[in-house]
Amino acid sequence: MMGHGGAIRGFTMRHRRIIGSGLWVGLILWLVGCAGEEAPEAVSADEVLPATVDRRADAPESTDLGGTTRPDPTVAADRPAADLESYAALLGETVTPDGLVRYRLLAEPGRRDRLEAVVGYFAEAALPPGPEQRLALWCNAYNANVLRAVVHEREQADFSSVIDVPGFFDARQITVAGEGMTLIELENLRIRPMGDPRTHGALVRGGMSCPPLRSEPYAGPRLDEQLDEQCRRWVAEPRTCRIVDDEIGLSEVMKWHSEDFQAMPFGSVPGFVLAYADPAGAVARYIVNSDHLRIRWLDYDWTVNEASGEEISCASNVDRVVEPTP
Numbered sequence: 001m002m003g004h005g006g007a008i009r010g011f012t013m014r015h016r017r018i019i020g021s022g023l024w025v026g027l028i029l030w031l032v033g034c035a036g037e038e039a040p041e042a043v044s045a046d047e048v049l050p051a052t053v054d055r056r057a058d059a060p061e062s063t064d065l066g067g068t069t070r071p072d073p074t075v076a077a078d079r080p081a082a083d084l085e086s087y088a089a090l091l092g093e094t095v096t097p098d099g100l101v102r103y104r105l106l107a108e109p110g111r112r113d114r115l116e117a118v119v120g121y122f123a124e125a126a127l128p129p130g131p132e133q134r135l136a137l138w139c140n141a142y143n144a145n146v147l148r149a150v151v152h153e154r155e156q157a158d159f160s161s162v163i164d165v166p167g168f169f170d171a172r173q174i175t176v177a178g179e180g181m182t183l184i185e186l187e188n189l190r191i192r193p194m195g196d197p198r199t200h201g202a203l204v205r206g207g208m209s210c211p212p213l214r215s216e217p218y219a220g221p222r223l224d225e226q227l228d229e230q231c232r233r234w235v236a237e238p239r240t241c242r243i244v245d246d247e248i249g250l251s252e253v254m255k256w257h258s259e260d261f262q263a264m265p266f267g268s269v270p271g272f273v274l275a276y277a278d279p280a281g282a283v284a285r286y287i288v289n290s291d292h293l294r295i296r297w298l299d300y301d302w303t304v305n306e307a308s309g310e311e312i313s314c315a316s317n318v319d320r321v322v323e324p325t326p
Contacts, residue, residue: 082117084217087144090114091215099204099212099233100307107151119148123175131194133220138191139202140217141176142183146206150304162206163302169205197260197272198227200253201234207302209239209251228276235276235283239301243282247294248273255297269295 094106105111122141128134146162149172153159162168169183176186191199204213211234218226235241240251254261254269266272270287277284287293 082114082121084121084140084219086114087118087121087140087217090118091213091217095213095215096307097215099214100305101147101150101213102307103151103154103304106147107154112151115144115148115151118144119174123178125177127177128220130220132223135191135194135196135199136218136220136223137177138186139199141174142186142191143202143204143213145174145176145183146204150206154304159304161302161304192257192260195263196227197257197263197266198231200257200260201231202227204305206305207300208305209253209298209301210305211240212237213305231272231276235273236278239298241273241277241283242298243286244296247296248283248286249296249298252297252300 090106090111094102094111096102106115119141122137122144125137128137149165149168150162153162153165153168159165172182173180174183174186175181176190181189187203191203201211202214202218204210211230214226214230216226234251242249248270250269250273254272258269261269261272266275270293274284274287277287
């Protein structure tokens with residue numbers, strides 16, 4: 001993974017500079033104590049998600065998408081001009097401070113046209129040479145295409161969840177930098193191979209249990225800073241991370257992709273959580289002080305991440321308790 005360069009070097013070198021802090025001393029001691037244990041056993045995607053949202057377990061081993069361009073036929077040819085600044089303006093108008101989406105506003109004709117233009121911009125963009133710039137482009141394109149797809153699906157009277165839409169992730173065609181693919185292909189064959197687990201806090205799949213959507217695009221020069229801030233927000237969400245009885249409840253995203261979080265400097269899912277949790281908070285104290293860490297995976301709420309005037313409950317159901325092995 002290190003061969004992908006900048007994105008990994010960026011967050012690794014940055015964390016080396018703060019390795020002297022009390023939080024990271026605690027993290028190192030915890031990881032050293034677990035070094036002799038076996039890595040987490042891979043979890044079958046069938047156990048946690050419908051087949052339409054399968055992850056790395058069934059993804060093609062090759063990163064080759066076939067060598068052909070599969071353009072998205074639904075991108076309008078007469079769309080208005082767009083760039084990253086217009087995407088930033090659109091996000092600023094439609095994303096709430098807590099990272100939910102005002103889809104009613106986004107679906108208004110003028111904004112919908114602007115969203116189409118943004119998706120077209122990412123479809124036609126030249127692939128940047130630098131790894132940080134590529135990763136920023138792919139994350140932006142992923143989130144913009146999810147927004148566009150949700151706006152489209154909201155036209156169906158019975159729509160309430162992307163997980164109930166056949167092919168939402170694995171069949172719907174999108175185009176990014178001239179390359180045709182699906183959302184799953186973009187995630188598994190482009191974003192995840194870059195080796196930066198922080199991107200799991202950046203990709204917003206359109207559900208309430210997803211990370212909060214940023215109200216600005218990702219940008220190569222600021223990507224390291226943005227991903228760190230995004231992961232702090234993600235871990236601070238009770239839907240993502242909270243203490244449940246004498247266990248730590250964590251997002252199922254961390255279960256589905258547990259191998260990704262073994263990347264240094266994190267070493268494990270708990271190591272990642274500890275890196276971004278409030279050092280004085282209950283979650284960090286639990287991880288540092290637990291002799292026998294127990295994880296309870298929080299059920300993923302796929303209800304569409306739509307902003308409303310109602311209070312949104314953070315009390316997700318949970319499934320079985322498992323013993324993690326960092």
